[in-house]
Amino acid sequence: MKPTLLVTGGSAGIGAATARLAPEYGYGHVALSYNSDAAGAQAVAADLRAAGLGTTVIGCDVADPASVAALFGGLQTLPDAPLHLVNNAGIVMPAGKLADLTPERVAQLFAVNVFGAIEVARQAVMYMRAHGGGHIVNVSSAAARLGSAGQYVDYAASKGAIDTLTLGLADELAPEGIRVNAVRPGLIETAIHAKGGDPDRLKRIGASPPLGRPGSADEVARGILWLLSDDASYVTRTILDVAGGR
Secondary structure, eight states: OOOEEEETTTTSHHHHHHHHHGGGGTOSEEEEEESSOHHHHHHHHHHHHHTTOEEEEEEOOTTSHHHHHHHHHHHTTSOSOOEEEEEOOOOOOOOOOGGGOOHHHHHHHHIIIIIIHHHHHHHHHHHHHHTTOEEEEEEOOTHHHHOOTTTOHHHHHHHHHHHHHHHHHHHHHGGGTOOEEEEEEOSBSSTHHHHTTOTTHHHHHTTOSTTSSOBOHHHHHHHHHHHHSGGGTTOOSOEEEESTTO
């Protein structure tokens, strides 16, 4: 049975790129979740359907446990097949120093990036147990290693939590055959920089990695899809840097 691919935050950026590459990797169905960009999610779905792949689009605010439960409820109508989860939904706040990290800002960011990711993983594992297993790739960030001083310390901290979540879940779920890995993207050509209030960030520092350029969303997506594939059948508890050597 061909597995189902679930991509949270699948309307743009790395999530959309991962979904669009799914036809190359043998998936039977792709499910996309989005929070606010319904048009973006439908555009991705249209591309997948044009490629002959069944696609489901479901709105979901991962910070709301009831919304996450509804997302997985919506998957119950799909063919019974293993689930591969790309735990990707996340947000970034405008760049700022410690004084800018208000409790309200940090709470909102962690509600999506950490608490939401944990709840999505929890629901996904219950689904996997009922539908023949599966695997998980969490989307972290090189910021978890670098700290992002004076820019996105709270975002970096949230992604550090994702790294730790990956290690713990991999150990816990390995006896069930569920592999859990993560990718840490570096400076990638997506809209996240504009969402962080710095649309010219890549122009300033995009050439700073050893490879001398920013990466593409497709390059990250291929790392994700490899980790989910049978080619990575002996890979778990691994965090793959896709950061140009940075």
